[in-house]
Amino acid sequence: MKTFPFLSLLFSLFFFSQSAGAASNLEFEGAWIAEAPPRSKVLVAYMEIKNSGDEVAKIVSASSGSFKRITFHQTQQKGEMATMQHSDALIIPANGKLVLEAGSHHIMLFEPVKKLTGGDQVNFDFTLENGETIKLTVPVKKQGTQDSQNTDHSKHMHH
Ligand SMILES: [Cu+2]
Known part of the structure; x- marks a missing residue:
């Protein structure tokens, strides 16, 4: 397992949500948002979501x-x-994982309320089909850094 500093934060959020009564079996790893060109109104988030549950x-x-x-x-x-x-949903198979990466599944983030640059943190609330919510804090990283090759979204059609 990679040991990004923010993982410990994610784990504490994960366990907090468990102790708060949610029964999520999901674990988020390596989540990041690609810093967008100056005038872009669209950013993209990538991550890996693991499901340790049987459903x-x-x-x-x-x-x-x-x-x-x-x-x-x-x-x-x-x-x-x-x-x-x-996609209507991110579907994580039982005892499996879903990888969100360039050229595959990803999360589109439209109209940032303020400019986001490398080092910023974004808080998300994910809602599951069963009504559970999961909180996740995701860092913004500059394009061109180690994890962020091949993230050019400008060639895609947005709809
Ligand atoms: Cu997209």
Whole structure:
């Protein structure tokens, strides 16, 4: 397991939500938001979500005070063209994981309420199909740093 400093924070949030009565089996790793070009109104979040439970988990919505609208997308390559399809939910298989990364599943973050740059932190609330909510704090990182290759979203069609 990677030992990013913020993981300990994530774990404490995870266990807090457990002790608060939620029974989520989800664990988030390596979550980050790609810093966008100066005038961009769209940012993208990537992460890995692990499900240690025996039932499939579905995250049906995400919200954050830092963005006006958040949706789930999946990039699909059709020949030379990359198109994005809207997903109603992030589906994490039982005893499995969902990887959100460039060219695949990702979380679209529309209209940041203020400019976000590397080092900023964004708080999210994820809502599961069963009504549970999970809080997650995700760091913003500059493009071009170790984890952030190949995140150019400008070629995609947004809808
Ligand atoms: Cu997208």
